[in-house]
Amino acid sequence: MKKIVFLVISFFLAVSSSYAQNYELNITNPNYQKIIINVYNLESSNPELAKKVKNVIVRDLNMSGFYQANDINSTLSNPSDINGCNYAFYGSVSGSDNNVILNAEVYNVQNQKVVINTKITSNNFAWVSHKLVDNFMLYDTGIYGPFESKIIFSAGNRKVKNLYIADFDGENIHQITHYNTNLLLPMWTTDNEVSFTGYLKQYPSVYLLNLSNAHLTNLYSNSNFSENATYYKNGLYAVSINKNSNINIYLVNKSGQIEKQLTNNNGIAISPYFTPDLSKMLYVSNSEGSPQIYSLDLGLGVSTRLTFDCSNSQSPAVSPDGTKIAYICAGSNFSLNIMGINGGNSENIISSYYIDSPSWSYDSRYVAAYGSIDSKEGIYIINTINGNFSLAIGANKLYSDFSGLDVSKKIN
Amino acid sequence: MKKTYLSLAAIVSASFLAYSCSCTTPKKPVAEAPAPVKQEVQQPVEKAAPVAQPQVNEEEMLKEIFQSIHFNFDKSNLTQIDKWGINQNVPKVLDGISDYMAKNPAIKVKIEGNCDERGTEAYNLALGQRRADSAKNYLVMHGIAADRIETLSNGKLKPVDPAHNEYAWAKNRNDQFVILSK
Numbered sequence: 001m002k003k004i005v006f007l008v009i010s011f012f013l014a015v016s017s018s019y020a021q022n023y024e025l026n027i028t029n030p031n032y033q034k035i036i037i038n039v040y041n042l043e044s045s046n047p048e049l050a051k052k053v054k055n056v057i058v059r060d061l062n063m064s065g066f067y068q069a070n071d072i073n074s075t076l077s078n079p080s081d082i083n084g085c086n087y088a089f090y091g092s093v094s095g096s097d098n099n100v101i102l103n104a105e106v107y108n109v110q111n112q113k114v115v116i117n118t119k120i121t122s123n124n125f126a127w128v129s130h131k132l133v134d135n136f137m138l139y140d141t142g143i144y145g146p147f148e149s150k151i152i153f154s155a156g157n158r159k160v161k162n163l164y165i166a167d168f169d170g171e172n173i174h175q176i177t178h179y180n181t182n183l184l185l186p187m188w189t190t191d192n193e194v195s196f197t198g199y200l201k202q203y204p205s206v207y208l209l210n211l212s213n214a215h216l217t218n219l220y221s222n223s224n225f226s227e228n229a230t231y232y233k234n235g236l237y238a239v240s241i242n243k244n245s246n247i248n249i250y251l252v253n254k255s256g257q258i259e260k261q262l263t264n265n266n267g268i269a270i271s272p273y274f275t276p277d278l279s280k281m282l283y284v285s286n287s288e289g290s291p292q293i294y295s296l297d298l299g300l301g302v303s304t305r306l307t308f309d310c311s312n313s314q315s316p317a318v319s320p321d322g323t324k325i326a327y328i329c330a331g332s333n334f335s336l337n338i339m340g341i342n343g344g345n346s347e348n349i350i351s352s353y354y355i356d357s358p359s360w361s362y363d364s365r366y367v368a369a370y371g372s373i374d375s376k377e378g379i380y381i382i383n384t385i386n387g388n389f390s391l392a393i394g395a396n397k398l399y400s401d402f403s404g405l406d407v408s409k410k411i412n
Numbered sequence: 413m414k415k416t417y418l419s420l421a422a423i424v425s426a427s428f429l430a431y432s433c434s435c436t437t438p439k440k441p442v443a444e445a446p447a448p449v450k451q452e453v454q455q456p457v458e459k460a461a462p463v464a465q466p467q468v469n470e471e472e473m474l475k476e477i478f479q480s481i482h483f484n485f486d487k488s489n490l491t492q493i494d495k496w497g498i499n500q501n502v503p504k505v506l507d508g509i510s511d512y513m514a515k516n517p518a519i520k521v522k523i524e525g526n527c528d529e530r531g532t533e534a535y536n537l538a539l540g541q542r543r544a545d546s547a548k549n550y551l552v553m554h555g556i557a558a559d560r561i562e563t564l565s566n567g568k569l570k571p572v573d574p575a576h577n578e579y580a581w582a583k584n585r586n587d588q589f590v591i592l593s594k
Contacts, residue, residue: 158569158570159569184537184567185533185534197537202564203564203565204537204565204567224541224562224563224564225537225538225541225565227534227537227538228534242541245542245545245546245548245549247538247541247542267542268535268538268539270534270535270538271534271535284534286486291486291535312486312530314531314532314534314535315532315534315535328532330530330535332530353576354529356532357532403533404534
């Protein structure tokens with residue numbers, strides 16, 4: 001227990017003094033006509049703070065895949081003088097890193113009018129920037145932006161991987177566990193709890209970690225194999241468990257008791273993922289020879305196969321609006337595909353040497369996934385509307401390997 | 413003060429090792445290399461040779477009997493493998509293991525199932541378990557008590573060959589046998 005460096009609730013709003021500024025932007029769809037935005041220096045008596053807030057605004061706008069943000073190194077005196085862009089961001093910042101007040105305006109150059117005039121306060125400088133960009137995306141696209149969420153991910157080397165939490169744009173990274181073994185496949189189960197599969201004892205087993213009090217629970221210990229704890233409802237988790245050499249999905253309560261068996265296959269049934277209305281559970285089974293994605297109607301108890309076009313369909317993730325499934329087509333090359341919630345209309349979004357653990361943003365437009373897209377290992381944010389992607393967290397000497405990630409719901 | 417220097421040295425060494433391991437160029441695991449050196453240093457003691465010789469032979473014999481078995485891509489069935497540099501009659505290897513375990517009832521083993529990198533993390537963890545269980549079930553069917561065999565999945569965490577090609581992947585789809593007690 002001592003080994004866990006846990007996050008207190010305030011972590012989510014805490015300030016990171018080491019907020020890195022560097023990132024790389026990779027564009028897969030150069031033909032997409034991006035909206036040009038000039039971001040001007042923010043007036044402030046604290047220029048360091050103003051610079052950090054501005055950098056996050058630029059970073060988020062670029063990462064959205066919809067916009068090209070120009071970092072303009074001057075303040076704006078008269079908006080009506082602007083040309084060569086569609087929008088301009090400007091304003092002022094006051095306070096300190098952990099008590100930030102952002103007064104921002106967004107000017108529509110073509111219409112020559114201020115379209116956003118807002119005051120945002122937070123005890124985290126990055127969060128005021130995330131909120132401004134999310135609000136702008138609501139104005140521009142009709143859907144609130146994705147940046148007020150966190151990614152939990154597993155990273156390290158081949159022998160040791162721990163859990164980390166970062167902002168959705170990949171910055172503000174905090175390590176939350178310090179074990180000398182492999183912790184894999186983390187998932188948010190509630191706002192304040194994550195599950196993971198770890199080799200903390202001899203065998204891979206599912207654990208729950210409370211982020212407020214660092215309490216660790218071995219969710220199911222009566223098997224030499226369990227993985228993928230996904231929260232269902234009423235204190236129940238769907239877990240893949242090995243029994244009699246078949247791996248099936250069971251509903252397990254927090255005391256580790258099996259309440260119901262959900263699949264009964266000869267072979268492998270893993271990666272449970274519930275639809276938002278909890279009427280169906282997506283999962284992967286190799287019961288017909290190769291891994292494919294199935295949908296179990298929890299009311300009828302009937303499973304339907306959803307994937308037919310790829311011989312190795314794995315890692316399903318349902319979008320928060322309940323309309324789409326992101327999944328991985330594995331093999332000599334990997335691809336991120338998206339299909340309708342009932343299967344069909346499968347569309348390839350990205351192909352690469354390796355890609356895994358797709359997880360949707362709360363606005364159902366972006367997928368975070370890790371892999372070696374564009375020959376660089378890391379966690380990517382992929383715009384599923386236009387295919388543009390950005391490297392959010394690149395592999396470095398601290399973590400060269402990744403083993404799973406999950407994006408949280410919107411954090412208020 | 414001495415402790416401080418030792419700690420510093422350890423930190424510097426560890427940092428160097430960590431940095432080395434983090435390089436993107438595929439490397440053999442660092443831990444594999446040093447073992448043979450010590451054995452060579454001890455060999456000049458001639459009197460020890462007759463005693464040591466049978467132990468080496470027994471070790472080699474056990475290594476041969478408990479050799480790794482291999483699998484086809486995305487499979488856990490036990491069959492003849494003849495692809496990508498691997499030529500192995502898997503049931504025959506397991507017959508040898510069950511014969512030896514039958515004659516040596518004190519032996520307990522752990523079977524570790526491994527996968528190549530061409531699958532997701534979650535699927536490979538499950539597939540590794542299926543591969544380990546597959547070999548265990550074979551041995552149990554041939555009369556070996558189940559409580560003498562443990563199984564463990566490493567998924568794709570422990571590749572024998574870190575290269576990214578068919579030959580490496582074929583080597584990495586395996587069960588490895590670890591003798592827990594003799």
